[in-house]
Amino acid sequence: MADILDILDIEQPGTAEITRDSILHGDKMKKKYVTAKAARRPEGMHREVFALLYNDNKDLPPLLPTDTGKAYKQTKAKLGMRKVRKWVWAPFTNPARKDNAVFYHWKRKTDESKEYPFAQFNKQVSIPSYSESEYNQYLKSEDWSQAETDHLMDLCQRFDLRFIVIHDRWDRAAFRDRSVEDLKERYYNICGILSKVKTNPWSNTVTMVNGEKRVYHYDAEHERKRKEQLRRLFDRTKEQIEEEQTLLAELKKIEARKRERERKTQDLQKLISRADGNSAAANQTAIANDGMNTPSTVSSSIARRHDRKLHKKKLASQQRPMRAIETVTVEWSGIKFPEARGTGVWLRSQRMKLPPGVGQRKTKAIEQELRLMNIDVAPTPTESICKHFNELRSDLALALDLKNALTSYEFELQALRHQYEALNPGKTLTIPPSICNTSAEADTKPLGEIIDVVGSPGSHNNTI
Amino acid sequence: MSGPNGMLYGGDEIGALVFDPGHHSLRVGYAQEDTPKADIPAVIGVGPATHIPDAEEKVPDGNITQSAAKTGNELRHYIDVTEIHVPRPGMEIQTYMKDGQVDNWDLFEKMLDYCYSKVIRSPSEHHPALFTEAVWTTRPAREKLAELLFEKYQAPAFFLVKNAVLAAFANGKSTALVLDAGASQTSAVPVIDGYAIVSAAVRSPLGGDHLAAQAKIMLNNMHIQMLPIYSIQSKEVIRERERAKYTLKNLPAGLTQSWQQYMLKRQYEDFCHCVAQVSENPYEERVAAAVPGVHHEFPGGYHQDFGPERFKLTECLFEQTMGAAQLVCSAAGACDADARPALWGGVVACGGLSALAGWPDRVARELAARAPSSHRLKTHAAPSPQERRFAAWLGGSILASIGSFQQMWISSQEYDEGGKGQLERKCP
Numbered sequence: 014m015a016d017i018l019d020i021l022d023i024e025q026p027g028t029a030e031i032t033r034d035s036i037l038h039g040d041k042m043k044k045k046y047v048t049a050k051a052a053r054r055p056e057g058m059h060r061e062v063f064a065l066l067y068n069d070n071k072d073l074p075p076l077l078p079t080d081t082g083k084a085y086k087q088t089k090a091k092l093g094m095r096k097v098r099k100w101v102w103a104p105f106t107n108p109a110r111k112d113n114a115v116f117y118h119w120k121r122k123t124d125e126s127k128e129y130p131f132a133q134f135n136k137q138v139s140i141p142s143y144s145e146s147e148y149n150q151y152l153k154s155e156d157w158s159q160a161e162t163d164h165l166m167d168l169c170q171r172f173d174l175r176f177i178v179i180h181d182r183w184d185r186a187a188f189r190d191r192s193v194e195d196l197k198e199r200y201y202n203i204c205g206i207l208s209k210v211k212t213n214p215w216s217n218t219v220t221m222v223n224g225e226k227r228v229y230h231y232d233a234e235h236e237r238k239r240k241e242q243l244r245r246l247f248d249r250t251k252e253q254i255e256e257e258q259t260l261l262a263e264l265k266k267i268e269a270r271k272r273e274r275e276r277k278t279q280d281l282q283k284l285i286s287r288a289d290g291n292s293a294a295a296n297q298t299a300i301a302n303d304g305m306n307t308p309s310t311v312s313s314s315i316a317r318r319h320d321r322k323l324h325k326k327k328l329a330s331q332q333r334p335m336r337a338i339e340t341v342t343v344e345w346s347g348i349k350f351p352e353a354r355g356t357g358v359w360l361r362s363q364r365m366k367l368p369p370g371v372g373q374r375k376t377k378a379i380e381q382e383l384r385l386m387n388i389d390v391a392p393t394p395t396e397s398i399c400k401h402f403n404e405l406r407s408d409l410a411l412a413l414d415l416k417n418a419l420t421s422y423e424f425e426l427q428a429l430r431h432q433y434e435a436l437n438p439g440k441t442l443t444i445p446p447s448i449c450n451t452s453a454e455a456d457t458k459p460l461g462e463i464i465d466v467v468g469s470p471g472s473h474n475n476t477i
Numbered sequence: 478m479s480g481p482n483g484m485l486y487g488g489d490e491i492g493a494l495v496f497d498p499g500h501h502s503l504r505v506g507y508a509q510e511d512t513p514k515a516d517i518p519a520v521i522g523v524g525p526a527t528h529i530p531d532a533e534e535k536v537p538d539g540n541i542t543q544s545a546a547k548t549g550n551e552l553r554h555y556i557d558v559t560e561i562h563v564p565r566p567g568m569e570i571q572t573y574m575k576d577g578q579v580d581n582w583d584l585f586e587k588m589l590d591y592c593y594s595k596v597i598r599s600p601s602e603h604h605p606a607l608f609t610e611a612v613w614t615t616r617p618a619r620e621k622l623a624e625l626l627f628e629k630y631q632a633p634a635f636f637l638v639k640n641a642v643l644a645a646f647a648n649g650k651s652t653a654l655v656l657d658a659g660a661s662q663t664s665a666v667p668v669i670d671g672y673a674i675v676s677a678a679v680r681s682p683l684g685g686d687h688l689a690a691q692a693k694i695m696l697n698n699m700h701i702q703m704l705p706i707y708s709i710q711s712k713e714v715i716r717e718r719e720r721a722k723y724t725l726k727n728l729p730a731g732l733t734q735s736w737q738q739y740m741l742k743r744q745y746e747d748f749c750h751c752v753a754q755v756s757e758n759p760y761e762e763r764v765a766a767a768v769p770g771v772h773h774e775f776p777g778g779y780h781q782d783f784g785p786e787r788f789k790l791t792e793c794l795f796e797q798t799m800g801a802a803q804l805v806c807s808a809a810g811a812c813d814a815d816a817r818p819a820l821w822g823g824v825v826a827c828g829g830l831s832a833l834a835g836w837p838d839r840v841a842r843e844l845a846a847r848a849p850s851s852h853r854l855k856t857h858a859a860p861s862p863q864e865r866r867f868a869a870w871l872g873g874s875i876l877a878s879i880g881s882f883q884q885m886w887i888s889s890q891e892y893d894e895g896g897k898g899q900l901e902r903k904c905p
Binding site: 107109110112113114115116117118119129130131132134135171172175177178180181182193240243244246247248249254 | 634889890
């Protein structure tokens with residue numbers, strides 16, 4: 014117990030007798046005790062680090078910074094060494110005023126009285142002035158009396174050329190009502206004339222460009238027109254604005270539809286040119302074969318004539334870009350059978366083989382048609398049979414394409430008819446028979462008329 | 478005023494006073510402060526001075542301005558709430574305002590006397606005075622005011638500004654379309670570059686007074702009696718919608734009709750403040766019923782919840798032909814086409830009525846529905862109701878403390894030289 018108290022440096026209350034000797038030697042004894050315990054500094058340890066751990070009286074370094082003695086004396090506030098500057102309620106005059114009125118405000122007593130600082134903001138627009146003789150000489154106008162002109166110039170000065178305000182404060186009792194444009198026109202007119210006849214330029218209307226005076230020219234007519242347009246734009250009613258927006262949306266829709274149609278027409282045109290090419294070739298062969306008229310050549314020649322007529326019409330009306338479509342080159346028409354190639358011996362039946370470009374479905378369809386016509390799918394390949402059989406199959410392929418196109422347009426026509434009837438209940442859309450193709454008629458109709466379903470603008474207006 | 482580096486900022490205070498006379502109250506205070514020193518009801522009680530009831534003795538005599546010595550049948554003028562609200566036999570309530578401008582100059586003089594002696598407590602010859610005025614104030618009224626200030630009050634300087642312009646300034650704009658909903662009327666005034674466009678200003682009589690009148694009609698229809706608060710001696714706590722139990726006070730005989738009317742009007746205004754609310758959309762019974770009601774106790778002790786009625790009450794302010802939104806539309810429409818985009822872009826709502834709960838939102842909504850789509854609409858209303866109420870005064874306080882404004886005052890020298898005729902030129 015006593016050892017622990019010794020270690021913790023706590024004095025034992027009971028045993029400690031206060032004697033003269035203990036008081037005198039108390040310090041010494043303690044010192045002795047401490048020095049006995051003091052450890053030596055290990056090799057390599059810095060002196061400073063060691064001093065932190067062990068100092069002479071073995072006190073731990075303080076956890077909190079302690080006072081250094083002088084602190085309390087220094088806390089006296091040092092708030093600037095100057096004396097407080099005084100404010101005084103002093104009179105001042107404002108050079109921006111013409112009357113030298115004296116007002117009072119707070120200012121530093123020490124501040125020397127200089128010019129009132131806010132006077133520098135006193136800016137004024139320079140307005141041209143004229144004498145009576147000048148007015149009579151240069152500025153006379155049938156429309157404006159001198160009194161009215163004077164009033165205008167006065168207002169311009171007072172309201173710093175804010176013409177809308179000038180128009181508002183215009184003396185309507187004395188002078189007739191004028192529009193903002195009238196006022197501006199007169200003012201700038203006067204400025205222009207005066208700057209020509211007088212030497213001093215008016216800063217706001219005259220600019221010097223390359224040493225040459227340029228007078229601001231006010232285009233009153235243009236301004237009036239602009240203002241009128243602006244007024245109309247702002248005065249639109251809600252219904253008008255809504256209508257405009259719906260119309261714009263409709264226009265967009267129509268344009269999209271038109272583009273779609275043009276794309277389709279172009280596709281169809283390709284098909285037609287293909288048919289034309291085919292029939293031309295057929296014609297030539299027919300002529301060569303001495304008038305072997307097949308119904309297909311007759312129909313196609315009619316179609317061509319019809320087509321040409323149509324083209325003429327379109328060129329005259331210039332409604333649709335058909336010319337571009339006309340010149341489309343056709344790289345493939347019907348089925349192109351490859352010429353016999355390679356050397357050596359080959360079977361003629363090879364010439365009747367469908368080229369690999371023809372799809373499975375088309376091949377099947379052609380075979381079906383052939384079966385309907387009671388033609389052998391693989392006839393004996395004599396020279397002429399071979400040639401005619403190939404031509405026939407090529408025409409069949411084209412006919413199938415056209416038929417497909419027709420049915421799709423027919424379908425579209427019906428769809429549009431239903432749409433029309435849904436939008437206009439009670440009305441029925443009568444499709445003119447010229448464009449109404451039943452599948453029975455389709456074969457006998459000339460091609461051109463079929464194409465007319467999508468081609469001519471007149472028929473379109475019915476469907477929209 | 479100016480910084481150490483020679484930069485110029487802030488204003489320059491010259492001890493100016495700002496007066497903003499309105500139909501409901503007169504605001505007065507020093508320029509450069511953010512609230513007026515006093516907001517005094519714009520009415521004056523005029524009664525005989527000889528008959529002084531006992532109750533008055535307790536009131537310090539300082540607030541009473543006398544027109545003459547207390548002899549004979551001389552009249553006494555009672556100004557401010559503490560004086561007016563005391564029941565006095567024979568005291569008539571009179572107002573000096575009419576149609577937005579000062580009409581009864583004798584009474585207005587009494588009011589100014591009171592302002593200088595009891596509110597400002599400083600001689601009038603020390604303070605330049607800035608007054609606000611309605612846009613349609615007539616020339617004789619303006620000149621009369623200038624004359625009064627210079628000749629009777631010896632003001633060193635005087636200036637008059639249109640309150641719409643000041644309201645725009647208070648909202649930090651020099652171009653704005655100011656929609657001022659006051660007590661007697663609502664007006665829409667276009668302000669361009671700090672000038673009010675007088676010819677395009679429009680107004681309608683739908684103001685706070687109209688609302689108070691409607692509240693009276695509504696309560697009558699609901700068979701709720703608005704007892705004057707000064708007549709109640711004591712009341713008992715009762716349950717909701719029960720018959721009120723109260724005892725009446727012994728009032729002096731001979732209370733005038735005008736005074737009773739005035740006191741009741743204050744109570745209806747109070748009722749509107751507490752209960753009335755503007756719905757965001759045009760009134761719809763179903764929507765209004767969904768909002769929780771507001772409880773209100775009347776002076777007699779009767780109390781009940783007000784549900785949809787409080788929304789229905791305010792609908793009278795939004796009639797199609799005279800509503801605030803319509804005013805704004807016609808004011809903007811009357812302006813030059815070049816100025817319209819700027820005006821629509823800065824619609825400023827202010828005035829005492831705009832302190833009504835929900836009013837600014839409703840107006841903003843109606844404007845959005847009516848404003849032409851080619852303009853960007855921006856409706857601006859100061860966030861706190863006080864700022865909206867005192868908008869014109871605040872603008873005056875700002876303007877009169879700007880350094881560059883100090884050249885605009887009409888000084889007494891100028892008045893002596895040029896007379897009152899120059900007022901039209903100097904204060905556009």
